[in-house]
Amino acid sequence: MLRVGMVGVGVMGTAHLEGWAATPARIVGYVALDEQRAQAMAQKYGGRVYDSLDEMLPDVDVVDICTPTYLHREMTLQAAAAGKHVICEKPLSLTVSGAQEMIDACERAGVHLLVGHVVRFFNEYALAKATVDSGEIGRVAVTRLKRVNFQPRHAADNWFLDPAKSGGMILDLMIHDFDYARWVAGEVESVFARSVRTVDPNAAGDYCLAILRHKNGALTHVEGGWVYPPPMFLTGFEIAGERGLIEHPAGSSVPVGVHLMESQLRDLPAVGVPAAPLAESPYVTEIKHFYDVLTGAIETPRVTARDGLEAVKIGLAVIRSAQTGRSVRIEEVA
Amino acid sequence: MRLAIMSVAHLHADGYINNLRAVPDVEFLGIADDDLARGQAFAEQHCTRLYESYDALLADKPDGVLVCSENARHLPLVLQAAEAGVHILCEKPLATTVEDCRTMIDACERAGVKLMTAFPMRFSPPVIEAKRVVDSGALGRIYGCNTTNQGSCPKDSRAWFVDKELAGGGAVMDHTVHLTDLLRWYLNSEVVEVFAETNAILYADATDEVETGGLISLLFDNGVFATIDCSWSKPKYYPTWGGLAMEIVGEGGFTTVDAFRQKITVYSHDRGRPVYKPWGSDADQGLINEFVASIREDRVPSITGYDGLKATEVVVAAYRSAETGQVVRLPLE
CATH class of the missing domain: 3.40.50.720 (NAD(P)-binding Rossmann-like Domain)
Known part of the structure; x- marks a missing residue:
C-alpha cells in the first residue's frame, strides 16, 4: 500500500x-x-x-x-x-x-x-501531441501557445505575486507551455521575449509574448499573462506542420454555457484553473499516472525530472531575454 | 475620373478592378502588363482593354493608376507614372527596400x-471598431499586442510570390506590413526595435528560396510590445486563404479583432471540404474609395507613401534580425 x-x-x-x-x-x-x-x-x-x-x-x-x-x-x-x-x-x-x-x-x-506538468495530461494537449507523433501533420514548423488568466488573488500572503517566491508569471504560468513546446517541437535553442513586469515590476498586470527557437528549426510563439478580467482564463494552441495543421483556438471547446442575470463573482476562485467537464479531471489522470510509475506499473513517466529542469531553463531564459532585450540561448542559464 | 491598372502581377488586381468599377463617376480605362500573356488573360477575364505598353496607357492620361506589379517591380512603374503626372495607389509592400520606398x-x-500605399485593412469595419475601443482609452495603459496574419502559400495564385528576387522574400515580406501598419495606426507610435525568427519547414515542396514561417517581435516608442505571426501556416485545403487577427491587452482589459470572422461555413458534397464564405464588408472598396476621394478633394490620402516606407523598414529589419539573431533598432541607418 x-x-x-x-x-x-x-x-x-x-x-x-x-x-x-x-x-x-x-x-x-x-x-x-x-x-x-x-x-x-x-x-x-x-x-x-x-x-x-x-x-x-x-x-x-x-x-x-x-x-x-x-x-x-x-x-x-x-x-x-x-x-x-x-x-x-x-x-x-x-x-x-x-x-x-x-x-x-x-x-x-x-x-x-x-x-x-499537468498540461501533458490535459486531453486536448495530449491528443495534439499524439497527433504530431503519429506523423499526421509532418514536421512541426510553427506552434502557437496561449495561456492567459487573471491575477492570482489570495487574501493573505499572495506568494504568486512575489517573484522571489514564485518566479513570477513567466516561471509560474508560462512554464506549462514552455514544457509543452519542448514536448511537441523538441529541445529549445534560444528565446526572445518582451514582458511587462520584467521591466516594470509595479505594473498592475503582467503580460508576456515570447518566441522560442527549437534546435530543429521549429518556432514557437508563447503568450502568457495574469492580466485578464476575472474570472477569464483562456488557453489555446495551434500547431502548423509541413503536412498539416492542428487548431484549438482559445475558448473553442467550452461545451457548456452558463449565462446568469446576476453576477456570481463572489464564487471567484483564488487562482484560475482551467476547467472542462470530463469524466476524469487532468489532475486525477496525472496522479493516477504517477501512482502507476511509483508502483512500477509504468516504467517511464510521461514527464521526467529532467523535463522539469529544462522547462525551468526556458523560463529563466525568457525572463533574462525580457530583462535584457536580447535573444538568450538556453546554455546561458544552464 | 479616369483610372487604370499598371501590371496585374499581384492577385489583388482581380479584386481591385471590381472595386474601381463600383465607384460612381469613375471610368476604368484598362490595364497594361509587361507579361503579355498575363495581361491578355486578365483583360479577357475582366472584359477590359489591354494597352500595348505602360507608355501607351499613360499616354491616355489617366488621373490615377494602381500599381500591382511584383513587389520588387513597383519602383519603375511608380517612377514612370509620377513622371507622367499621374496619382498612384501602390500595392503593398510599397517596395522591398527602404531606398526604393524613399526614391x-x-x-x-x-x-x-499623390502616392498612397495599399493597406486595405485600415478600411475593415471590424478593424475600425477595435481601433475605436483603443482610442476610447478603455484599455488604459496598453501592455502588448498579439497579432497574426497567416495564410496559405500564395504560389498557386502567382508563382512569383516564392521568387526571392521578385517578391523580395517569402512569408515575412508578404504578411508583415499589414499588421505593422495597423499597429502604428492603433498605437500612434513608431517601431524602435525589431527581432525576428524565420524558418522554411512549411511548404518546403513549394520553395527552397524563401522563408515560409516567421515570428516577429516589435517594440514601439511608447513602450508597447507586439508580435506578428506572418507564417504561411494554413494548408492549401484550409477553408479560406488565411486571416488577420489582433489581441490588444492593457491594464483595463483587452480587445480582440478577427477581421475575417464575418463568414459562413459551407459544406458541399461537390467540394468535399468546408469553405468559409465571407459576408463582411469589403475593405478593398474603402481603400479604392479613399484613393479616389483624395484625388477629387486634392488632399493627402489617409495612408501615404511614408506609411508604406515605415512598414517596409520593419520588414527589412526583420530579415536582418533573422539573419544575425540580434535585435535591430529603427530607424535604419
Whole structure:
C-alpha cells in the first residue's frame, strides 16, 4: 500500500488529493501552513495532520509537494534524504542549480522525482501531441501557445505575486507551455521575449509574448499573462506542420454555457484553473499516472525530472531575454 | 475620373478592378502588363482593354493608376507614372527596400502626385471598431499586442510570390506590413526595435528560396510590445486563404479583432471540404474609395507613401534580425 504525505493543501494540493483518492494509495498525512484546511482534508480523505515534514516523513512512501515554488528545493532534498519518492508541483525550482540539486539528490537516494506538468495530461494537449507523433501533420514548423488568466488573488500572503517566491508569471504560468513546446517541437535553442513586469515590476498586470527557437528549426510563439478580467482564463494552441495543421483556438471547446442575470463573482476562485467537464479531471489522470510509475506499473513517466529542469531553463531564459532585450540561448542559464 | 491598372502581377488586381468599377463617376480605362500573356488573360477575364505598353496607357492620361506589379517591380512603374503626372495607389509592400520606398516618395513629391500605399485593412469595419475601443482609452495603459496574419502559400495564385528576387522574400515580406501598419495606426507610435525568427519547414515542396514561417517581435516608442505571426501556416485545403487577427491587452482589459470572422461555413458534397464564405464588408472598396476621394478633394490620402516606407523598414529589419539573431533598432541607418 503506497502511503502518501501531502505538503500544502492549497489549490494544487486539493486537486492532487482528489487524484490520490482515485488510486489505491492511502493518504496518511498532511503538512500545511493552513492547519484548519489541512484538518478539513484529513476529515475528507483520511490521515492526520503533522506539525512538520520531518515528523511526517517516517510514515510515508511518497511526499507530494504542493507548496509555493521557493520551498520545493528544500522539501525535496529533505524527502530524498529520508529515501522517500517525491512528487513536486511545477516549476521544479526557481533556479537551474536548485532543480539540478533536486534531481541529483533523488537519483542518489534512488527515489522518483515526478513533476506536476499537468498540461501533458490535459486531453486536448495530449491528443495534439499524439497527433504530431503519429506523423499526421509532418514536421512541426510553427506552434502557437496561449495561456492567459487573471491575477492570482489570495487574501493573505499572495506568494504568486512575489517573484522571489514564485518566479513570477513567466516561471509560474508560462512554464506549462514552455514544457509543452519542448514536448511537441523538441529541445529549445534560444528565446526572445518582451514582458511587462520584467521591466516594470509595479505594473498592475503582467503580460508576456515570447518566441522560442527549437534546435530543429521549429518556432514557437508563447503568450502568457495574469492580466485578464476575472474570472477569464483562456488557453489555446495551434500547431502548423509541413503536412498539416492542428487548431484549438482559445475558448473553442467550452461545451457548456452558463449565462446568469446576476453576477456570481463572489464564487471567484483564488487562482484560475482551467476547467472542462470530463469524466476524469487532468489532475486525477496525472496522479493516477504517477501512482502507476511509483508502483512500477509504468516504467517511464510521461514527464521526467529532467523535463522539469529544462522547462525551468526556458523560463529563466525568457525572463533574462525580457530583462535584457536580447535573444538568450538556453546554455546561458544552464 | 479616369483610372487604370499598371501590371496585374499581384492577385489583388482581380479584386481591385471590381472595386474601381463600383465607384460612381469613375471610368476604368484598362490595364497594361509587361507579361503579355498575363495581361491578355486578365483583360479577357475582366472584359477590359489591354494597352500595348505602360507608355501607351499613360499616354491616355489617366488621373490615377494602381500599381500591382511584383513587389520588387513597383519602383519603375511608380517612377514612370509620377513622371507622367499621374496619382498612384501602390500595392503593398510599397517596395522591398527602404531606398526604393524613399526614391518613390521623393519622385512623387517632385512630380506633385499623390502616392498612397495599399493597406486595405485600415478600411475593415471590424478593424475600425477595435481601433475605436483603443482610442476610447478603455484599455488604459496598453501592455502588448498579439497579432497574426497567416495564410496559405500564395504560389498557386502567382508563382512569383516564392521568387526571392521578385517578391523580395517569402512569408515575412508578404504578411508583415499589414499588421505593422495597423499597429502604428492603433498605437500612434513608431517601431524602435525589431527581432525576428524565420524558418522554411512549411511548404518546403513549394520553395527552397524563401522563408515560409516567421515570428516577429516589435517594440514601439511608447513602450508597447507586439508580435506578428506572418507564417504561411494554413494548408492549401484550409477553408479560406488565411486571416488577420489582433489581441490588444492593457491594464483595463483587452480587445480582440478577427477581421475575417464575418463568414459562413459551407459544406458541399461537390467540394468535399468546408469553405468559409465571407459576408463582411469589403475593405478593398474603402481603400479604392479613399484613393479616389483624395484625388477629387486634392488632399493627402489617409495612408501615404511614408506609411508604406515605415512598414517596409520593419520588414527589412526583420530579415536582418533573422539573419544575425540580434535585435535591430529603427530607424535604419
